[in-house]
Amino acid sequence: MLALAIIVCCLAAIVGYITAGDKSRSRVGWAVGSFLLPPVVLVLLLALRPLQLYGPEGAPWRRWLSFRIPLTLFIVGLLFPFYWMIVTSVRPDNELYRPWNAANYTPFWTLRPTLQHITDLLSETLFTTWMMNTMLIAIVSTVISLICGLFAGYALSRLKFPFAGGIGTGIFITYLVPQTLLFIPLADIIRNFHLGDSPWALILTYPTFLIPFVTWLMMGYFKSIPKELEECARIDGAPRWKAMAYIIFPIAVPGILSAGIFAFTLSWNEFIYALVFLSSPEQKTVPVGVTSELVRGDVFYWGELMAGALLGSIPVAFVYSFFVEHYVSGITGSVKG
Amino acid sequence: MAQVAMRSLNKNYDEVHAVKDVNLDIHDKEFVVLVGPSGCGKTTTLRMVAGLETITSGRVLINDKVVNDLAPMDRDIAMVFQNYALYPHMSVYDNMAFGLKMRKFDKGEIEKRVREAAEILGIGEYLKRKPRQLSGGQRQRVALGRAIVRHPQVFLFDEPLSNLDAKLRVQMRVELKKLHERLGTTAIYVTHDQVEAMTLGDRVVVMRDGWVQQVGDPMTLYNEPANRFVAGFIGSPAMNFANVRVAGQNGSLWAEGDGIRLKVPAHLSNRVGAYAGKAVTIGIRPEDMHIARDSDPPELNIPAVVEVVERLGSEILLDVAVGPVTMVASVEPTARANVHEQLRLAVNPERLHFFDSETEAAI
Numbered sequence: 252m253l254a255l256a257i258i259v260c261c262l263a264a265i266v267g268y269i270t271a272g273d274k275s276r277s278r279v280g281w282a283v284g285s286f287l288l289p290p291v292v293l294v295l296l297l298a299l300r301p302l303q304l305y306g307p308e309g310a311p312w313r314r315w316l317s318f319r320i321p322l323t324l325f326i327v328g329l330l331f332p333f334y335w336m337i338v339t340s341v342r343p344d345n346e347l348y349r350p351w352n353a354a355n356y357t358p359f360w361t362l363r364p365t366l367q368h369i370t371d372l373l374s375e376t377l378f379t380t381w382m383m384n385t386m387l388i389a390i391v392s393t394v395i396s397l398i399c400g401l402f403a404g405y406a407l408s409r410l411k412f413p414f415a416g417g418i419g420t421g422i423f424i425t426y427l428v429p430q431t432l433l434f435i436p437l438a439d440i441i442r443n444f445h446l447g448d449s450p451w452a453l454i455l456t457y458p459t460f461l462i463p464f465v466t467w468l469m470m471g472y473f474k475s476i477p478k479e480l481e482e483c484a485r486i487d488g489a490p491r492w493k494a495m496a497y498i499i500f501p502i503a504v505p506g507i508l509s510a511g512i513f514a515f516t517l518s519w520n521e522f523i524y525a526l527v528f529l530s531s532p533e534q535k536t537v538p539v540g541v542t543s544e545l546v547r548g549d550v551f552y553w554g555e556l557m558a559g560a561l562l563g564s565i566p567v568a569f570v571y572s573f574f575v576e577h578y579v580s581g582i583t584g585s586v587k588g
Numbered sequence: 589m590a591q592v593a594m595r596s597l598n599k600n601y602d603e604v605h606a607v608k609d610v611n612l613d614i615h616d617k618e619f620v621v622l623v624g625p626s627g628c629g630k631t632t633t634l635r636m637v638a639g640l641e642t643i644t645s646g647r648v649l650i651n652d653k654v655v656n657d658l659a660p661m662d663r664d665i666a667m668v669f670q671n672y673a674l675y676p677h678m679s680v681y682d683n684m685a686f687g688l689k690m691r692k693f694d695k696g697e698i699e700k701r702v703r704e705a706a707e708i709l710g711i712g713e714y715l716k717r718k719p720r721q722l723s724g725g726q727r728q729r730v731a732l733g734r735a736i737v738r739h740p741q742v743f744l745f746d747e748p749l750s751n752l753d754a755k756l757r758v759q760m761r762v763e764l765k766k767l768h769e770r771l772g773t774t775a776i777y778v779t780h781d782q783v784e785a786m787t788l789g790d791r792v793v794v795m796r797d798g799w800v801q802q803v804g805d806p807m808t809l810y811n812e813p814a815n816r817f818v819a820g821f822i823g824s825p826a827m828n829f830a831n832v833r834v835a836g837q838n839g840s841l842w843a844e845g846d847g848i849r850l851k852v853p854a855h856l857s858n859r860v861g862a863y864a865g866k867a868v869t870i871g872i873r874p875e876d877m878h879i880a881r882d883s884d885p886p887e888l889n890i891p892a893v894v895e896v897v898e899r900l901g902s903e904i905l906l907d908v909a910v911g912p913v914t915m916v917a918s919v920e921p922t923a924r925a926n927v928h929e930q931l932r933l934a935v936n937p938e939r940l941h942f943f944d945s946e947t948e949a950a951i
Contacts, residue, residue, distance in 0.1 A: 477671055477673060479669040479670075479671055479673035480673050480675060482638075482640050482660070482667075482669075482673070483667065483669060483673040483675075483734075484675075484686070484690075485640075485659070485660045485661055486638060486639075486640075486660045486661060486663075486665060486666065486667050486687075487661070487666075487686055487687035487690055487734070487738070488661040488687050488690035488691045488738075489661065489686075489690045490659070490661065493690065497686075498675055501677045502675075502676060502677055
């Protein structure tokens with residue numbers, strides 16, 4: 252349930268993100284509105300929580316009022332952007348550009364779905380290249396960040412050395428520096444190293460925010476693993492690196508997977524670095540490619556845009572659902588007894 | 589075959605001096621228990637022997653060899669932790685085999701030793717299970733098994749029974765004792781439970797605030813506590829204390845306090861006599877008091893008012909008010925006593941304890 256909510260939230264974010272470029276008032280309104288609805292309903296539910304009103308107990312009307320109806324609203328709110336994206340991507344052009352006051356205007360469904368936009372997207376644009384680029388960049392930068400973050404997180408949570416606490420906080424603070432500020436000096440560095448317009452520009456810059464993120468997540472996870480396990484391993488005859496490899500890391504797999512999923516999603520969805528550091532169409536990533544190549548001036552290829560968003564969100568949704576078990580236990584804690 | 593020795597062992601954390609000048613000689617095959625209230629430094633001492641804490645000053649010797657700078661794995665010890673510390677991702681078999689695999693034993697030998705240990709501990713049928721599929725007592729056995737398969741020189745136990753329920757704890761206590769008799773491995777055992785300490789230990793080390801208070805076999809600690817702290821810590825219910833003054837009268841010594849007037853028995857008069865006119869603390873164990881009969885000499889009686897009667901079956905505990913203090917007396921189950929009743933308690937003069945009020949040392 253939680254994982255589903257997060258998948259949908261993520262998809263809502265993508266859709267909200269892409270439609271946010273729209274100048275048409277009603278569509279921006281839809282995007283923003285549907286984007287805000289889930290958190291609002293969530294806050295409402297959380298506010299009801301201390302009253303002990305929700306859950307399977309109590310009179311039927313109370314259950315409806317306090318649990319089922321809010322939950323339904325929540326799910327509808329969460330799923331609506333996703334639905335909107337699917338409907339738009341299969342809607343024929345003549346329906347898509349029909350004015351809102353036309354007699355047969357049907358914004359919420361279509362009677363003549365078409366795969367035209369998807370085939371156009373795959374054949375007429377560089378979408379498959381963008382997918383490959385994004386995949387490569389996301390995987391490589393995630394792997395780099397996981398390796399660095401894993402060891403950094405272990406060191407900061409387990410080893411005693413001067414300023415360990417300060418360094419931990421420092422790493423977290425670097426994660427809080429907004430990318431909208433960082434891309435300016437980073438652009439200079441990319442230019443000096445002649446990395447502009449190549450995947451390396453992103454593979455090497457994404458870890459700047461992924462490593463602090465992974466480090467911080469893994470620090471928390473390692474702290475939840477009783478240190479006696481490691482002490483016992485060291486008494487049993489394992490030097491520290493073996494205790495790490497055979498005991499700590501296998502136990503931390505759920506944490507590593509969730510950190511990996513988050514890192515992958517962050518780099519998959521990253522926009523501003525990709526926009527600034529890449530210029531030629533065949534180097535672009537999905538978020539940048541879709542928004543820059545399918546919005547030409549004030550012409551919006553809505554069908555292709557939504558088809559791109561749909562296909563672009565599939566790998567992320569796939570990764571989430573594949574690791575959902577591990578991922579949930581990754582955020583809810585680790586070793587009991 | 590191993591002796592362990594600690595020489596002027598100290599541990600300083602930033603501000604806290606956790607272990608102060610501990611000197612201890614543990615003989616081969618001995619079962620030594622470190623006991624004390626939480627924060628007394630007993631676990632830190634154990635962890636320094638294990639090599640899990642750095643030693644601020646002093647030396648730890650195993651078989652007359654200084655091991656201060658040896659890694660835990662090179663000290664040939666095994667440790668059992670309070671939370672068992674079983675590797676959750678490994679089966680019981682792999683948990684027990686881990687130490688042997690790390691030490692590159694061959695497969696047949698590992699298998700033989702694990703089966704043997706599992707046999708001793710009665711966990712043979714669980715070897716394929718994961719720790720989370722076991723009960724608390726079974727996990728404890730696996731943790732013990734993991735320690736014994738290695739045939740280490742020294743066992744270190746860090747409160748291994750405190751996570752078990754009361755009944756299981758008593759059962760495991762007996763099994764630990766049997767196991768030690770069977771294997772004869774030197775063992776250091778840390779606990780805050782004085783009953784565990786008394787029942788398990790060949791010798792018991794009582795610690796407080798980082799200092800060793802007394803080292804001795806259980807009966808010595810019980811009969812001849814070195815100071816007021818040990819006297820109050822060992823024994824259940826705890827020893828009763830009252831502040832009294834030593835006064836000489838008609839050629840004999842009397843301990844006089846609020847509601848108490850007891851004649852100091854002859855065997856103590858030399859030592860207590862030095863405190864004539866001074867304040868001392870008198871200590872009486874609950875089991876050394878009984879309801880006075882006519883035959884009991886009146887100079888060894890204490891007037892008391894019964895406040896609570898606890899009938900335990902094998903004995904009755906009387907919570908009584910003696911002047912300003914509350915005392916507990918353990919009397920025979922046939923005794924008749926009612927709440928608010930005034931009665932006289934007779935004390936056993938052979939078993940009175942006197943402590944210096946300032947230094948708290950036994951007189």
